[in-house]
Amino acid sequence: AQRVTQPEKLLSVFKGAPVELKCNYSYSGSPELFWYVQYSRQRLQLLLRHISRESIKGFTADLNKGETSFHLKKPFAQEEDSAMYYCALSLSGGYNKLIFGAGTRLAVHP
Amino acid sequence: ETGVTQSPTHLIKTRGQQVTLRCSSQSGHNTVSWYQQALGQGPQFIFQYYREEENGRGNFPPRFSGLQFPNYSSELNVNALELDDSALYLCASSLAGTGGREQYFGPGTRLTVT
Numbered sequence: 001a002q003r004v005t006q007p008e009k010l011l012s013v014f015k016g017a018p019v020e021l022k023c024n025y026s027y028s029g030s031p032e033l034f035w036y037v038q039y040s041r042q043r044l045q046l047l048l049r050h051i052s053r054e055s056i057k058g059f060t061a062d063l064n065k066g067e068t069s070f071h072l073k074k075p076f077a078q079e080e081d082s083a084m085y086y087c088a089l090s091l092s093g094g095y096n097k098l099i100f101g102a103g104t105r106l107a108v109h110p
Numbered sequence: 111e112t113g114v115t116q117s118p119t120h121l122i123k124t125r126g127q128q129v130t131l132r133c134s135s136q137s138g139h140n141t142v143s144w145y146q147q148a149l150g151q152g153p154q155f156i157f158q159y160y161r162e163e164e165n166g167r168g169n170f171p172p173r174f175s176g177l178q179f180p181n182y183s184s185e186l187n188v189n190a191l192e193l194d195d196s197a198l199y200l201c202a203s204s205l206a207g208t209g210g211r212e213q214y215f216g217p218g219t220r221l222t223v224t
Contacts, residue, residue, distance in 0.1 A: 004152075034212075043114075044153070044200065044215040086152050096141065096204055097166055098213060100152030 002027045004089050006101035013077050014109050021072040021104050023061075023087030032090040033063055033070040034098070039083045047072075047085070057081070077108045112137045114203050114216035122222045123191050131186045131219045133201030141165070142184040143213060144176060145200040153200055159184055160206055188221075196223045 003026040013019055025031060035047040048056045050063040050070060061072045070087060087101040115134045123129050135142050141160045145153035155168035159178035173189040182203070188195055198220050202213035 006152075009150075036215075043217045046212050046214075049212070088152075096143065096206070096213065097155045097158065097168070098143075098145075098153070098202075099155065100145075102150070102152050 002089060002091060002099050004087050004099050004101035006085075006087055006104050008104045009102070010105045010107065012107045012109065015079055016076050019072075019074045019077045019081070019106065019108075021085050021087075021106065023070045023072065023101060025068050025070065025087075025089050027068075027089055027091065029091065031063070031065075033061070034088045034090065035059070035061055035070075035072050036086045036088055036100075037083050038086070044086070077106075079108050079110060082106055082108045114201060114214050116199075116201050116216040116219050118219060119217070120220045120222075122224065125191055125193060125223055127191050128187065128189045129191060129221060131188075131199050131201075131221070133184045133186070133203075133216055135182045135184070135201075135203030136214050139203035139205050139214070140182050141204045141206045142178055142182065143202045143204070144184070144186045145202065146170075147198040147200055147218070149197070156186070191223045193223050196221060 005024045033050040037047040038044045059074045086103045088098045117132045143158040144156040147153045156170050157167040158165045162178045175187045177185045198218045200218045201216045204213045
């Protein structure tokens with residue numbers, strides 16, 4: 001069965017520290033992976049997708065098919081990065097269904 | 111460009127009642143997906159509508175149903191409400207065939223069943 005696992009409910013770091021939000025997936029097909037973010041009192045929004053291989057707000061994520069992981073990283077956390085982060089898997093073919101992990105709350109302290 | 115809107119914002123219903131939630135898709139988007147987000151969980155896919163027809167369904171019973179209208183707006187209907195239906199219901203729109211599969215989410219409707 002398809003599944004996305006985010007093992008940490010809460011990640012607490014100090015400003016300037018490196019951040020790594022973990023995401024592992026289970027899917028036998030060709031996956032498309034995304035990171036969505038929800039800032040306080042805002043709607044869920046796309047942060048980045050593995051296809052684009054882009055860096056958004058200093059965040060990057062590399063798809064590792066061997067380890068079935070898509071960890072989100074940032075070298076120097078900022079207070080404005082505090083938010084809820086969701087890893088999501090889109091299944092190939094057919095319709096555009098997203099399977100989300102349970103989310104990790106990132107708290108960046110001054 | 112108009113974003114995804116949902117109504118109402120909050121709703122309180124009694125067990126056994128029926129509820130209708132509404133969603134207007136982002137301008138230019140022709141596909142609408144609905145998700146249920148229980149407290150402390152990630153969103154769970156309910157179903158998707160494209161060209162006014164259901165185009166995929168998650169693991170939800172038939173009492174969860176929907177509609178899509180010619181202007182691409184959508185409704186989610188839930189019959190015979192149960193306490194476990196209490197959740198945030200999210201609507202997301204996208205444009206079929208563009209690749210990338212990016213979905214744009216609305217602010218959600220919080221449903222409380224008592």
